[in-house]
């Protein structure tokens with residue numbers, strides 16, 4: 397970005413609502429707690445504000461990064477040299493209409509699921525342990541325990557990257573494993589979901605079971621992005637990594653989890669370069685040993701320099 401961030405921040409503050417800031421640290425907004433600052437930060441308080449930020453970015457041709465709750469990103473140590481459009485706590489809330497709900501994209505997936513369960517509405521309880529926002533979950537087609545968010549999605553609303561309104565019905569979105577191609581070039585501001593009436597106490601128990609299983613299997617005591625890699629057809633990424641003798645291996649402050657080899661943990665003030673070097677090591681080693689090319693689930697944001705280990 398060539399323009400002065402402070403000057404752009406002043407201009408942007410005139411066109412949108414919510415918070416605008418130049419050179420804001422981003423690491424606290426990621427589950428990894430890693431990464432440098434963003435040149436420009438915009439956290440609109442309304443859906444209309446998001447549209448206006450996008451029109452501004454489009455007109456000035458600035459690089460855009462849409463940040464939800466940052467639980468599936470690895471942000472470069474140099475940060476993001478453009479605008480970070482935050483759709484998190486600033487755009488939070490939902491409305492029930494019988495068995496349906498309209499949910500703002502920044503709402504925590506788990507908070508919404510708990511609210512639905514309290515009302516005796518099920519269908520998403522399998523997803524309760526997934527950190528992150530509704531927008532991030534739609535964009536990633538997040539899933540767990542055989543359920544993906546696509547199963548309950550009726551429609552997605554938001555804006556195209558030029559700031560024009562966008563609406564997609566479920567059947568217009570080709571959801572796949574951790575992907576939703578039609579949502580890649582848009583900013584999601586809300587989703588509409590179809591739930592099912594069920595006994596609230598049974599749903600609560602199911603959620604407790606799911607959280608207990610996740611707690612047993614996953615290294616939740618350290619910052620991470622969850623599974624770094626997608627599940628390759630016919631394999632589990634974690635067991636391939638384990639069989640490649642990489643469990644517990646560390647580079648700098650980053651370590652392959654001894655509990656679940658699909659997770660790379662920030663155990664000791666890791667840098668993004670440490671995590672990235674471990675990602676590359678895993679990719680090389682798994683390919684050499686098993687001929688399997690692992691595909692990343694985590695989104696790398698900013699610049700990463702290749703270096704050999």
Ligand SMILES: Cc1cc2nc3c(=O)[nH]c(=O)nc-3n(C[C@H](O)[C@H](O)[C@H](O)COP(=O)(O)OP(=O)(O)OC[C@H]3O[C@@H](n4cnc5c(N)ncnc54)[C@H](O)[C@@H]3O)c2cc1C
Nearest residue numbers: 462464465466467468528529531532533538539584621622
């Ligand atoms: C401990 C742990 C466990 C996890 N377990 C699971 C699991 O079981 N299943 C699973 O699927 N995932 C899991 N994840 C990964 C992650 O939680 C999900 O991918 C989640 O849906 C990401 O949501 P987010 O708001 O944090 O997105 P972010 O990390 O902020 O962003 C992820 C991607 O979505 C885009 N994005 C975010 N918000 C929007 C928006 N409003 N509009 C457009 N694009 C947007 C971003 O640009 C980025 O490309 C886990 C992560 C952790 C840390």
